[in-house]
Amino acid sequence: MTNLINKEIDTLNMPDDKGFFGEYGGSFVPEQLQRVMDDVTTEYEKAAEDPDFIQQLADLNEHYTGRPSPVFYARNLSREIGGAQIYLKREDLNHTGAHKINHCLGEVLLAKRMGKKKVIAETGAGQHGVALATAAALLGLECDIYMGEIDVMKEAPNVSRMKILGAKVIPVKSGTRTLKDAVDAAFKAYLEDPVTQIYCIGSVVGPHPFPMMVRDFQSVIGVEARRQIVSMTGRLPDNVVACVGGGSNAMGIFSAFIDDKDVNLYGVEPAGMGLESGSHAASLTMGSPGLLHGFKTIMIQDDKGQPLPVYSIASGLDYPGTGPQHCFLHDIKRVEYTTITDREAVEAFYALSRMEGIIPALESSHAVAYAVKLAQSLDKDKTILVNLSGRGDKDIDFVMHNYPLVEYEPEENSQNRYKEFLSHIGGRK
Numbered sequence: 001m002t003n004l005i006n007k008e009i010d011t012l013n014m015p016d017d018k019g020f021f022g023e024y025g026g027s028f029v030p031e032q033l034q035r036v037m038d039d040v041t042t043e044y045e046k047a048a049e050d051p052d053f054i055q056q057l058a059d060l061n062e063h064y065t066g067r068p069s070p071v072f073y074a075r076n077l078s079r080e081i082g083g084a085q086i087y088l089k090r091e092d093l094n095h096t097g098a099h100k101i102n103h104c105l106g107e108v109l110l111a112k113r114m115g116k117k118k119v120i121a122e123t124g125a126g127q128h129g130v131a132l133a134t135a136a137a138l139l140g141l142e143c144d145i146y147m148g149e150i151d152v153m154k155e156a157p158n159v160s161r162m163k164i165l166g167a168k169v170i171p172v173k174s175g176t177r178t179l180k181d182a183v184d185a186a187f188k189a190y191l192e193d194p195v196t197q198i199y200c201i202g203s204v205v206g207p208h209p210f211p212m213m214v215r216d217f218q219s220v221i222g223v224e225a226r227r228q229i230v231s232m233t234g235r236l237p238d239n240v241v242a243c244v245g246g247g248s249n250a251m252g253i254f255s256a257f258i259d260d261k262d263v264n265l266y267g268v269e270p271a272g273m274g275l276e277s278g279s280h281a282a283s284l285t286m287g288s289p290g291l292l293h294g295f296k297t298i299m300i301q302d303d304k305g306q307p308l309p310v311y312s313i314a315s316g317l318d319y320p321g322t323g324p325q326h327c328f329l330h331d332i333k334r335v336e337y338t339t340i341t342d343r344e345a346v347e348a349f350y351a352l353s354r355m356e357g358i359i360p361a362l363e364s365s366h367a368v369a370y371a372v373k374l375a376q377s378l379d380k381d382k383t384i385l386v387n388l389s390g391r392g393d394k395d396i397d398f399v400m401h402n403y404p405l406v407e408y409e410p411e412e413n414s415q416n417r418y419k420e421f422l423s424h425i426g427g428r429k
């Protein structure tokens with residue numbers, strides 16, 4: 001890659017000069033912070049065209065993260081479903097176990113280039129915090145991580161990882177004590193000192209240039225996956241599926257296929273306990289336009305425009321808004337946004353573990369569950385590329401405790417040893 005920003009070829013990938021994708025995005029922040037955002041934009045645009053910066057990032061991606069991550073043909077799962085063929089982009093194999101390291105290395109490299117001493121961020125599942133703490137340790141910057149108190153309890157191993165890596169973890173006790181409140185707290189801290197520190201946003205959200213910049217850093221997923229699946233199957237995939245929290249892993253893979261009109265793109269939002277229950281975080285499916293954390297989005301909100309509490313079994317998907325590019329792609333219908341419930345995600349979590357020996361993150365399990373549903377409705381000659389955004393080690397205790405395996409395990413001597421693992425998401429063709 002010679003330039004992180006592909007202005008010429010990506011007709012749907014570029015925001016306007018003010019950072020708007022259609023009517024979404026932009027930058028709605030206090031004046032003092034706007035000056036800082038302008039600095040970040042200027043410096044990023046220089047970095048994105050600087051061969052040294054691009055080479056440094058490419059070296060880290062290869063030698064530190066272990067890129068390219070493979071694409072794996074999920075033969076057993078595909079055979080069991082009896083429909084389309086499922087391929088997995090293995091972001092779970094990255095150093096630190098998820099896609100987030102891709103943008104953290106980029107953000108911390110940029111922070112260094114700008115002469116910052118400290119990086120700060122929010123985290124939900126702890127994945128962004130761990131990835132940022134990792135990049136900060138490697139590149140020698142201080143790191144403060146804001147995390148909702150509930151998530152601190154739920155994701156204890158990631159809290160320990162961050163501390164071991166030298167980051168300071170600051171529990172946030174306000175509101176629902178989850179991701180949204182952590183973002184609020186991190187923004188507040190940033191406002192107090194926007195000079196020596198820089199806020200490294202954990203997804204394609206927040207004020208311009210973050211949605212574009214984080215997307216560019218994540219686009220390595222799509223660039224690789226496109227080449228890999230073409231070499232494996234001889235053509236582009238028919239469908240690409242990714243889970244959507246803020247939307248960074250999805251934009252990372254979608255960006256490479258966005259101009260290929262024959263490739264169907266699916267973003268999977270968390271339906272939690274069911275859309276009708278009110279306990280979900282399906283922002284695009286159930287939300288309306290509004291302002292959140294310095295950008296215009298489609299969000300779950302009350303009649304005063306305040307974000308409402310949202311919920312998903314997957315902490316990383318637990319956010320009331322979505323990245324502006326997703327909102328735009330939603331409105332122009334280039335991407336279809338669908339939902340998967342907690343229970344369906346857990347079933348996919350167990351199914352992929354048992355059938356392929358891959359334990360997916362609960363976030364990624366949403367994408368796998370939707371791919372299973374989609375595969376059933378398609379013929380065997382169709383393909384589905386799933387972005388497996390992360391590994392499930394962080395979730396195993398929580399799942400075993402709350403969704404005991406005995407409920408899914410087939411009967412002894414059962415004709416089909418996998419039957420129960422797919423019962424809710426639709427069995428087979």
Ligand SMILES: *Cc1c(COP(=O)(O)O)cnc(C)c1O
Nearest residue numbers: 127245246247248249316363390
């Ligand atoms: C954080 C996280 C997500 C959700 O974030 P996006 O910005 O929507 O990609 C998905 N999967 C994993 C494994 C995560 O850690």
